[in-house]
Amino acid sequence: MNKPECSRLYKVATKHVCALLLCFCLSLSGLYRVSAQDIELKNPSLETKVLSSMLPDGWKRFEQSPDVQPGACGITQSPYAGNTYIGMMASPDWSERIVQELVTPLQANKTYTVSFKLAYPPEYFSSSVCSGSFAIYGANELTEKGEILWKSPAIMHQDWKPYTAVFSTTKAYKYFITGPYMDTICHNAYRAVLLDDFSPYMREVPQIIVQARNSCKGEQTGSATVRVKAGQPPYRYRWEPGNFSDSIVKNLEKGTYKVTVTGANGAAATTFVAIGENELTADVTSSAPICHGDTNGIIKLNISGGVSPYAFSIDGGVSYQDEPLFEHLKAGNYDIEVKDGFNCILNVNNFTITEPEPMEITAANASAVSCSSVKNGSVELLVTGGVSPYIYEISGQSRGYDNVVSGLDAGDYIYRVYDQHNCYVEGETVINKEWRDCAVFMPNAFSPNGDGMNDIFRAKVHDAVTEFRMAVYGRWGQLIFESRNPNVGWDGTERGSGLPAGSYLWVVTYTDSKLQEIQQKGTLVLVR
Structure with a gap:
């Protein structure tokens, strides 16, 4: 006798009894209660007084013929607790699952947790079993295939082990369905699972969102805030490391922290948050004053890292500006402070703006006109400072780059020397004439x-x-x-x-x- 024939015998013998028990279970449905969004499971221990193909109270066959165990189809393993549990098989053309109509449906956009015990039978009804598997489904009609909410990995242990499923819903479901699933690992072989001892409730798990703020580099200025979107208040918080117990923690250094939020129903959610470091760096450039003593120097900063917006100070933090550009500066040393959106500070100290050396005419050597009938007077100008090359000018007339200005007649002259930035220095001289024959x-x-x-x-x-x-x-x-x-x-x-x-x-x-x-x-x- 194969597995489908065994199932048909159970079904004929118990058809009328199942109908009576179903009516009895429905009549009791009003006695079950829901704690917030903690959804109570009927008969979570899967107990039944009679070993038969009739499923435990509160549960129905969803596909094919799950078995009340031990004793059916060659399964002899003792229950985890109580007297009975459920065995189910699956193959490419055979699927067994059980279903429970929930007193209160699973709601959309919630997260739930439920625990249970699983084991793997290497042989079921004289058929070799590749491995164990188990899945939880949600459905709104018994004719649906059902949407997978959670799947176990391959189960290879024959003794009972506890499992906890945490799953989220995208819509409401009124049917809770469980059973083995098939995949390509086992090809044409069977997969099977032994199921016992559900937790009494599917508890709503807190849905948490964590917002983190990085620490300033080398400091303990980070913070994190956990916000609970759904769950059963009041909530308890535990942060590690640090053992903090509030929803907001401050003064954190760089590192990874774990926060666990536990609702009043005991359901907990855990997540990790990384606190990084805001490291401000600055590329500072400057333009020197054009001429010595000018106040047209510029400091410009290019900032990376940190969090915008940035603020900039050049007076020790007394005042700040939004633009990374300081103008109208004279030569000297400057202490610059950069502050980001989280008040992290970068100090650029003793940044120097240089300026050209002051222009100075060190000598103005005038040569007299040598005789009465010529104009061969000259002035030799020696200049330091500024930025060479220089241009020489006598009485408003440019004479080019030669520092000896010649061809001058006797008289008073005003000279001016310009550097390449058009900075200048000036002075006066007298050209005399020798009144004699040439x-x-x-x-x-x-x-x-x-x-x-x-x-x-x-x-x-x-x-x-x-x-x-x-x-x-x-x-x-x-x-x-x-x-x-x-x-x-x-x-x-x-x-x-x-x-x-x-x-x-x-x-x-x-x-x-x-x-x-x-x-x-x-x-x-x-x-x-």
Whole structure:
């Protein structure tokens, strides 16, 4: 005899008795009570006084023919508690489940927990069983397949072990259905389960939402708040580590915390919350004041980390601004404070804004006009500070990058020197004029003995000459010295060695201020 034939014999023998018991159970339905959303199960211990195919009071067959155990279909295992329990099988073409119509339906968007005991029979009605399995379903019609609310993993233990199912609903269900399920692991073999000792209630589990706030880096400023959406108040809270007992905990450092919320019905929900660290970092850039002493410096911050919005202070936290930009600053050291949306603080201390060195004219060397009929006065300007290169200006006229401004007539001049940022320094000078005829004069002797007097043989130019050349020759006509700068003369040496006293020949050529090409020659005496 196979399992379906065994089930049909049970069904014929007990048909009328089942009908009577069903009426009796329905007549008692008004006696069951519900505590908040804790839904009471009828006959949770699955007890029946008669070992037969008739299911325990409060339970019905949902598919095929579940068995009251022990003693049916070769099952001899003792109950976990009491006298009876339920055995069920499943295969690709055979399914046994039991159902109970709930006094109060499972409600939508709730979480419930129920406990029970399960075992696995390796053989059921002379058929090998691949493994045990168990599922809980919800349905609103007995003709429905039912929606799976919870599934066990594969059950491989033959002794009774406790299980707790926690499941959530998306809609209301008035039928509570349980039984083994099939999957592809066992292929064509049977799966079976032995079920005993439900908890008296399906208890509503608190539904909790935890909101966390990170700690500031290296501090204990984190916090967490747990809010209960559903469950049976009042609630008890337990946080680990820390053993806190409130719904809100503060002064937390970085780490992972576990919170368990237990309702008045004893049902508990646990979740974990991670407290991170808000680490503020700042990329700080600056622009220096353009000129020395200006107040147009800038500090700009690029912030990452933390929680926006950010606030920025440059006066030690006395005042804050929303923008990460500080303008109109002079050079100096600044302490900057950044505060995020959780009041985490980042300090950037001693941030330095530099500025150019002050521009200063260290010398203004004026050269007089050399004779009465030319304009060859000049000013040599020596400048420090600012940002080179410099541009030189005399009396409002730019003269470019040459620090020697020439071609000036006698008179009073205002000069101004600009750096590349258009910063400037200015001053005044006077160009004098030598009221004499324009000419080039050559001395006839010099004494290069290092006494600081008449040590150099050079031309005395009292004219605006161009294309100047002075050459000195030895007694055999060899070239000893040559200069194309009127200000550069001969020191009485050749290739670094002093020449002996005696007579030497010189030749000077130039173009004078009247554009005449002039040549002068003569002898000089070198005195030792």
